Amino acid sequence: SQKIEQNSEALNIQEGKTATLTCNYTNYSPAYLQWYRQDPGRGPVFLLLIRENEKEKRKERLKVTFDTTLKQSLFHITASQPADSATYLCALESGYNKLIFGAGTRLAVHP
Amino acid sequence: DVKVTQSSRYLVKRTGEKVFLECVQDMDHENMFWYRQDPGLGLRLIYFSYDVKMKEKGDIPEGYSVSREKKERFSLILESASTNQTSMYLCASSLLGDGAYEQYFGPGTRLTVT
Numbered sequence: 385s386q387k388i389e390q391n392s393e394a395l396n397i398q399e400g401k402t403a404t405l406t407c408n409y410t411n412y413s414p415a416y417l418q419w420y421r422q423d424p425g426r427g428p429v430f431l432l433l434i435r436e437n438e439k440e441k442r443k444e445r446l447k448v449t450f451d452t453t454l455k456q457s458l459f460h461i462t463a464s465q466p467a468d469s470a471t472y473l474c475a476l477e478s479g480y481n482k483l484i485f486g487a488g489t490r491l492a493v494h495p
Numbered sequence: 496d497v498k499v500t501q502s503s504r505y506l507v508k509r510t511g512e513k514v515f516l517e518c519v520q521d522m523d524h525e526n527m528f529w530y531r532q533d534p535g536l537g538l539r540l541i542y543f544s545y546d547v548k549m550k551e552k553g554d555i556p557e558g559y560s561v562s563r564e565k566k567e568r569f570s571l572i573l574e575s576a577s578t579n580q581t582s583m584y585l586c587a588s589s590l591l592g593d594g595a596y597e598q599y600f601g602p603g604t605r606l607t608v609t
Contacts, residue, residue, distance in 0.1 A: 427600030
């Protein structure tokens with residue numbers, strides 16, 4: 385069955401540094417992958433989408449890469465700020481308009 | 496501004512009660528989804544619907560049913576609530592089609608079954 389792994393340990397970084405979050409998957413070849421942000425007690429909010437034929441996607445301070453050979457996506461936040469502190473979820477396409485989500489990685493950016 | 500609303504933020508029910516969770520979206524989306532989110536397990540799909548009166552089982556449908564009588568409204572029903580259904584329930588909607596569409600989520604309902 386499809387499996388998605390995100391680092392369960394929280395990532396702690398200093399303000400201004402680049403945060404890098406990892407999403408690994410097995411037993412599947414998704415047509416696209418999405419990243420969401422979730423704040424405590426709230427629903428996830430869509431951030432970025434990357435398709436299988438795209439190596440990299442950028443949006444302001446965010447960058448996503450997608451390596452279909454390694455079955456891995458990396459999510460980068462450059463010049464991180466305390467306001468970037470949240471849980472970040474990776475989601476893979478798993479059939480027609482459906483997604484399968486990872487458990488998420490909590491990011492804490494310290495001043 | 497697009498919006499998905501859920502009927503309650505917090506709900507406490509007793510074991511054996513019938514529970515209704517309501518979700519409404521104002522984006523005219525065809526797809527609607529119900530997930531539950533538990534620590535360490537991520538979001539797991541319970542049911543989804545791609546049209547009025549249509550429903551498809553997700554990964555964990557046991558103990559749940561759904562209803563979609565109108566396009567904008569998708570209800571999740573716990574026929575007889577049990578303590579292992581204590582969880583955060585999230586509703587989402589998206590467009591239907593061949594595109595890779597993002598999902599829009601509601602704020603969630605934290606359900607406690609005692």
